[in-house]
Amino acid sequence: MTLLDSFTLAFQTVRSNKLRSGITIAIIAFGIMALIGIITAIDAMNGSLRSSFSTMGANGFTIAFKERIRFGNNNQSVKSKKGGRRQKKSNLDKPISMTDAELFKANYHYPSTVSISLSGRGGNEIHYGDKKTNPNVRINGGDENYLKVNGFEIGSGRNFSAADVSSGQNICLLGIDVANKLFNNIPERAVDKMVRVGNRPYRVIGVLKSKGTSAMMRADNIVITTYNNVRHISNNASSYVIGVLLNDIQHVNGGVNEAMATFRAIRKLHPTEDDNFVIEKSDKLAEQFISLLSVIQAAAGGIGLITLIGAAIGLMNIMLVAVSERTREVGLIKAIGGKRKNIRLQFLFESTIISLMGAICGIILGVLIGNVVALFLGTGFVVPWGWVATGIAICTAVGLLAGLWPAIKASRLNPINALRYE
Structure with a gap:
C-alpha cells in the first residue's frame, strides 16, 4: 500500500x-x-x-498637566518663623494655566514651532440655515501655530493670525466633514459664512483639508477656534496643552530636555519636587x-x-x-x-x-x-x-x-x- x-x-x-x-x-x-x-x-x-495619532510627526511632543491621585494629607507641612507649623499647598496639583503656556512659548528658544491649545466641549451640534450636523462635533482652541504642529492644512480660506488669537473673537475653522455636511459637499462655500455652534454665532474663516478620519479619532469632524475664545465660552476650562514641533528629528531628545528645564522654571518647581506635568512624544500615546x-x-x-x-x-x-x-x-x-x-x-x-x-x-x-x-x-x-x-x-x-x-x-x-x- x-x-x-x-x-x-x-x-x-x-x-x-x-x-x-x-x-x-x-x-x-x-x-x-x-x-x-x-x-x-x-x-x-x-x-x-x-x-x-500621526497628528504630529515623529519630531513632535506635547506638554500636558500630570494629574495625580494622592491619598491622605495633600498638603506639605513646613515650619513657620514662629516655630509653629503652617500648611503649604503642594505645587504638584496646579493645572497648566494660560500664563504658563504663553511664558513657555515666549521663552522656549529651541529651533521649533510651539503651539498652545485648550480643549473645548465635545458633542456639539453645528447649524447653518436649516442644515445641522450630528451632535458629535468637538471644539478645540488653538493659536496661529496649531494647524502646523498638529498636522492640519488649510483647504480654503485662511489660518488664525496672532491678532485673532489675542482678541478671542468668534471665528472658526471647519473640519472637512462639518463643511461638507452644512454646505452640500462644496466646502469652499463655508468661508465667510456665519454658523452657529450651539447658540453662539461664529464666522468661518477657513476650511481644513481632510486628515483621513478614522473611527479611533475623527479628525475631520471638528471645529477649531482660538484658545482665548474657548476660555471665554467655557465655564470650566481644562488645563492648557503645549505642542512642540522641532525643526529636526535628530534633536528630539535635546528639545525634550530643554523643554523640561524651561517649564520647570516657569512652574516654579524646586529641585526636590517632582514634575507636575508630563512630556509625551507624538508617537508614544499610539504605542x-x-x-x-x-x-x-x-x-x-x-x-x-x-x-x-x-x-x-x-x-x-x-x-x-x-x-x-x-x-x-x-x-x-x-x-x-x-x-x-x-x-x-x-x-x-x-x-x-x-x-x-x-x-x-x-x-x-x-x-x-x-x-x-x-x-x-x-x-x-x-x-x-x-x-x-x-x-x-x-x-x-x-x-x-x-x-x-x-x-x-x-x-x-x-x-x-x-x-x-x-
Whole structure:
C-alpha cells in the first residue's frame, strides 16, 4: 500500500462520514475563526491608531498637566518663623494655566514651532440655515501655530493670525466633514459664512483639508477656534496643552530636555519636587494603545488555543470511535498485506485532513469577520499572514496529535480478532 493509497482511503472515509466530520470541522473552524478574526481586527485597529495619532510627526511632543491621585494629607507641612507649623499647598496639583503656556512659548528658544491649545466641549451640534450636523462635533482652541504642529492644512480660506488669537473673537475653522455636511459637499462655500455652534454665532474663516478620519479619532469632524475664545465660552476650562514641533528629528531628545528645564522654571518647581506635568512624544500615546492591543491579542490567542485544545480532544474522541467502528476494515487491510505503518498513516491522514479543513474554513471566516472591523475603521483589507500560517501549523499539529493514539491503537489490532469483530 502506497502513501497515496493511504491518503485516498483517509479522504474517502472523511467524505463518507459527512455529519461526524462536519461537526468536528465546525468545532476547529470556530476556534481558528475566533483567533484569526480577533487578530485581524486588532491589526486593523493598529493601523487606525497609527494613522489617528500621526497628528504630529515623529519630531513632535506635547506638554500636558500630570494629574495625580494622592491619598491622605495633600498638603506639605513646613515650619513657620514662629516655630509653629503652617500648611503649604503642594505645587504638584496646579493645572497648566494660560500664563504658563504663553511664558513657555515666549521663552522656549529651541529651533521649533510651539503651539498652545485648550480643549473645548465635545458633542456639539453645528447649524447653518436649516442644515445641522450630528451632535458629535468637538471644539478645540488653538493659536496661529496649531494647524502646523498638529498636522492640519488649510483647504480654503485662511489660518488664525496672532491678532485673532489675542482678541478671542468668534471665528472658526471647519473640519472637512462639518463643511461638507452644512454646505452640500462644496466646502469652499463655508468661508465667510456665519454658523452657529450651539447658540453662539461664529464666522468661518477657513476650511481644513481632510486628515483621513478614522473611527479611533475623527479628525475631520471638528471645529477649531482660538484658545482665548474657548476660555471665554467655557465655564470650566481644562488645563492648557503645549505642542512642540522641532525643526529636526535628530534633536528630539535635546528639545525634550530643554523643554523640561524651561517649564520647570516657569512652574516654579524646586529641585526636590517632582514634575507636575508630563512630556509625551507624538508617537508614544499610539504605542501605549498598541501595546494594550498586544495584550488583547495575546488574550485572544489564548482563547483560540483553548478552543483548539477542546477541538483536539473532540477529534481524538471521534478518531477512537472510528477505530472501534472500523475494526473489521483494519483486520481486512492487515489480512491482505497491509502493514502497521499503513494503518497509522491512514488514521493520521484522516485526522489531519479534518483538522486542516477546519483551519481553512476558520481562516476564511476569521479574515472576513475581522475585515468588517477594518471596514468600519476605514482601513484597507487586512490579512494577518503570519497568524494564518501559524493557524495552519497549529491545526496540522492538532490533527497529528489527536490522531496519533487512535492510529497506534488501530495499527496494533490483531488481524484475526479484528476480522471476527462484530
